[in-house]
Amino acid sequence: MTNAEVHEKLTGVFRSVFDDPELTIGETTTAKDVRGWDSIAHVSLIVAVEKAFRVRFTTKEVQALANVGDFIRLIERRLK
Amino acid sequence: MSFLSAPFVLFLGVAVAAFEVSPARFRPMVLLSASYVFYASNSPSSALLLLGVTLVVHRAALAIERSRTERGKLRLVGAAVAALTLLLAGFKLASALGPWFGPGRNRMPEGVALRVLVPLGLSYYIFKLIGYLLDVYWENLPAERSVVAVALYASFFPQIVSGPIQRAGTFFDQLGRTIEPQPASVEAGARRILFGLVKKIAVADRLAIVVDSIHAKPGAYSSLELLLGAYLFALQLYADFSGLTDIAIGLGQLFGFKGPENFELPFFSRNLQEYWRRWHMSLTSWLGDYLFTPLRMALRDLGRLGLALAIIVNMVAIGLWHGMAWTYAAFGLLHGIFMVVSVLTLKRRDAFFGRHPLLSRVRRIAAPIVTFHLVALALVVFRANSLGHALEYLAHLIPAAGAGIPLTRLDPRLLSFKPGLLLGVLVLAAIIEFVNWAMRQPNWSQRFLAAPRAFRWALYYGIIFMVLTIGNSGQQKFIYAQF
Numbered sequence: 261m262t263n264a265e266v267h268e269k270l271t272g273v274f275r276s277v278f279d280d281p282e283l284t285i286g287e288t289t290t291a292k293d294v295r296g297w298d299s300i301a302h303v304s305l306i307v308a309v310e311k312a313f314r315v316r317f318t319t320k321e322v323q324a325l326a327n328v329g330d331f332i333r334l335i336e337r338r339l340k
Numbered sequence: 341m342s343f344l345s346a347p348f349v350l351f352l353g354v355a356v357a358a359f360e361v362s363p364a365r366f367r368p369m370v371l372l373s374a375s376y377v378f379y380a381s382n383s384p385s386s387a388l389l390l391l392g393v394t395l396v397v398h399r400a401a402l403a404i405e406r407s408r409t410e411r412g413k414l415r416l417v418g419a420a421v422a423a424l425t426l427l428l429a430g431f432k433l434a435s436a437l438g439p440w441f442g443p444g445r446n447r448m449p450e451g452v453a454l455r456v457l458v459p460l461g462l463s464y465y466i467f468k469l470i471g472y473l474l475d476v477y478w479e480n481l482p483a484e485r486s487v488v489a490v491a492l493y494a495s496f497f498p499q500i501v502s503g504p505i506q507r508a509g510t511f512f513d514q515l516g517r518t519i520e521p522q523p524a525s526v527e528a529g530a531r532r533i534l535f536g537l538v539k540k541i542a543v544a545d546r547l548a549i550v551v552d553s554i555h556a557k558p559g560a561y562s563s564l565e566l567l568l569g570a571y572l573f574a575l576q577l578y579a580d581f582s583g584l585t586d587i588a589i590g591l592g593q594l595f596g597f598k599g600p601e602n603f604e605l606p607f608f609s610r611n612l613q614e615y616w617r618r619w620h621m622s623l624t625s626w627l628g629d630y631l632f633t634p635l636r637m638a639l640r641d642l643g644r645l646g647l648a649l650a651i652i653v654n655m656v657a658i659g660l661w662h663g664m665a666w667t668y669a670a671f672g673l674l675h676g677i678f679m680v681v682s683v684l685t686l687k688r689r690d691a692f693f694g695r696h697p698l699l700s701r702v703r704r705i706a707a708p709i710v711t712f713h714l715v716a717l718a719l720v721v722f723r724a725n726s727l728g729h730a731l732e733y734l735a736h737l738i739p740a741a742g743a744g745i746p747l748t749r750l751d752p753r754l755l756s757f758k759p760g761l762l763l764g765v766l767v768l769a770a771i772i773e774f775v776n777w778a779m780r781q782p783n784w785s786q787r788f789l790a791a792p793r794a795f796r797w798a799l800y801y802g803i804i805f806m807v808l809t810i811g812n813s814g815q816q817k818f819i820y821a822q823f
Contacts, residue, residue: 279687299628300613300651300683303636319637323478323629 261339266313266332273312277305287329313339341381342817343501343587344540351378355497356594368488368515371496371595378497379460386459390495393427396420397469398490401476401483417477421470428466429664431458436664461500463661463823467626469494472508474630481509489515498591502584502820504600504622514597522596529593534800536586537807539772540818544580546765547572553756555723558733562749566737569755573723574716575769577819578607581620582776584818605776607715610707612675612682615715623661627654644684651683652676662722662823667730671722678714 261269267285275283278296291297297305306322309315309331315338325331341348355374362370380387400420407413435458472493475481484490493511494500554561554569561569585602592599600622609615616624632654639646652673659672693700717734724730739747752759778784788796 279690298613298617299625299632300636300647303633303640304647306637307640319634320478322637323474323633324480 261336263332263336266335266339269312270309270328270332270335273308274305277301277308285328287327287332289328290326309335315339341378342821343584343591344537344818347381351381352591352594359595367595368486368492372488372492375492375495375497375500379495379500382460383457386462389459390465391491393424393465393469394491394494395487397424397473397494398484398487401473401490402485404473404476405483413477417473420473424466424470424473428462431462432660432664458663460821461502464503464505465494465500467505467623468508471505471626471630475508481512484508484512496592496597498588498595498597499599502581502588502818502823504585504588504602505626506599506622507626510600511597525593525596525598529590531800532586532590532593534590534803534807535772535775536583536590538768538803539579539583539586541807543765543769543772544576544583544819546761547576547579550755550757550762551576551723553754555725555729555733558724558729558736560745561736561754562745563737563739563747564750565755566733568750570716570720570737574607574712574719575766577719577723578603579769579772580818581820584820603776604780605773607712607773608708609711610704611686611711612679612714613686615711616675616679619715623658627657631657647683648680651679655679659722666727667721667724670727670730671718674718674721678718 271283271285274285274294275281278294278301280295283294285294291302303322306317310317313335315335317334317338321334325334341351351374355370358374359367359370376387376391379390397420400416404413404416404420407416472481472484472490476483484493489512492515493506493508496506496511499506551569551573554566555573558566558569582603589599589601602620602622604618604621606615606619609618632650635653636647636650639650642649653676655676656669656672658675659668659670662668662671693703720733720737721727721730724733752762778788
């Protein structure tokens with residue numbers, strides 16, 4: 261999967277989790293930029309991403325994420 | 341030494357002077373010494389415990405970083421976090437059970453009283469240090485080499501009594517840029533301290549008199565009086581704790597440190613999730629990162645049940661963090677249940693109101709009112725002298741249960757307040773909340789700072805005069821200084 265494909269698929273997951281069909285995300289997007297992205301929604305997002313990409317993350321990996329860019333790189337690492 | 345005492349004012353003067361005249365490289369050491377003088381003046385043995393815990397955590401963080409294997413790191417961080425948690429829980433439990441072993445209960449020979457006091461600020465510095473260790477383990481932060489830095493982080497006197505719980509990363513960042521407090525920061529700090537004093541002395545301590553008399557004997561009051569008492573305690577706690585936070589943040593600014601905020605107009609929240617993001621934020625965001633998220637991750641395969649469990653454990657932890665008492669556990673459990681219902685129904689509620697624009701407008705006004713009532717209700721349990729008192733209070737809140745007392749009686753003498761004075765305090769509370777709002781608007785604070793100096797200083801002196809004259813000489817302790 262290319263970086264663009266991961267980005268596109270991830271955008272779809274974000275839109276469905278946060279119920280916002282127009283939501284766009286970029287490398288530097290953080291929880292502050294997305295309405296409804298609180299600590300409760302955070303793990304729901306992780307679970308949705310795990311399902312969509314058929315991968316599994318550890319708590320440590322999740323805690324190290326600072327922004328969407330980190331998230332994309334983590335998914336890519338896991339897909340390799 | 342309380343922040344409100346004369347010795348503290350003297351101590352602060354000396355600390356600021358020593359800090360200002362020292363060369364920058366000695367300033368962390370000066371602050372550390374001041375912090376230990378402050379802490380040891382309360383209890384020298386607690387200071388030894390703090391020092392011991394700090395040294396262990398300093399070494400543990402370095403060991404976690406140095407460990408080569410993931411397993412080794414996990415073992416180290418697990419052992420250190422478990423030890424810190426046990427220490428905190430042990431003290432809280434011993435302090436809660438203390439009275440059981442006292443002479444009055446006949447569990448111990450006459451005259452032998454085992455009275456365990458939780459060391460001042462233990463809950464705050466243990467949480468800071470656990471957060472630091474987990475940040476190092478999660479590789480969000482390098483382990484701090486300097487033992488002075490770690491010791492200052494744990495003991496920093498503006499924050500040790502009652503937070504705010506600053507994250508290690510932001511503290512070390514600021515310490516690294518040590519530490520040249522700008523005159524503007526010092527002035528802002530002094531302003532913030534003054535603001536906190538007004539909240540505490542003119543609002544919280546006044547309301548405390550009414551709230552204390554109601555909670556001493558809730559069965560003796562009418563439903564309306566109990567309802568008023570519930571509202572007033574919510575306001576009292578907010579004024580007390582946010583005032584204490586203002587003072588803590590202001591004290592930090594005197595030394596060039598900016599601590600995290602704890603409150604963001606919480607009583608205007610539209611639901612409980614939002615409320616907990618805007619009330620005691622430094623604690624709830626800490627728990628969100630270091631307890632809720634790991635727990636929720638571990639339970640994620642259980643779906644909604646996992647979510648509900650993680651929320652309830654998190655909220656009960658918030659309750660018990662205040663102390664091992666049934667009232668705090670019940671307070672946490674109540675919020676856990678409220679929160680689970682709110683979280684699980686939010687999407688459906690949003691969809692429903694999306695389809696009914698007229699009702700949606702009503703919701704905009706009703707939602708903060710409903711949220712405030714849920715909060716005030718849970719705070720009745722939080723404040724009650726025992727679980728029995730809490731149940732009595734809640735039972736009498738419901739009209740018809742109060743046999744013999746007119747339901748709508750509102751007797752100022754029984755409540756120990758003068759109607760005019762109470763009204764004045766409430767108006768002042770509203771003005772303070774307006775200032776809280778205005779402080780968050782950039783143009784408002786700039787406009788205030790651009791006002792003529794004479795006007796600003798007249799206002800400061802007016803407030804100082806007011807604090808000194810209405811200040812209750814039998815001053816009350818800060819509520820959150822006991823946790």
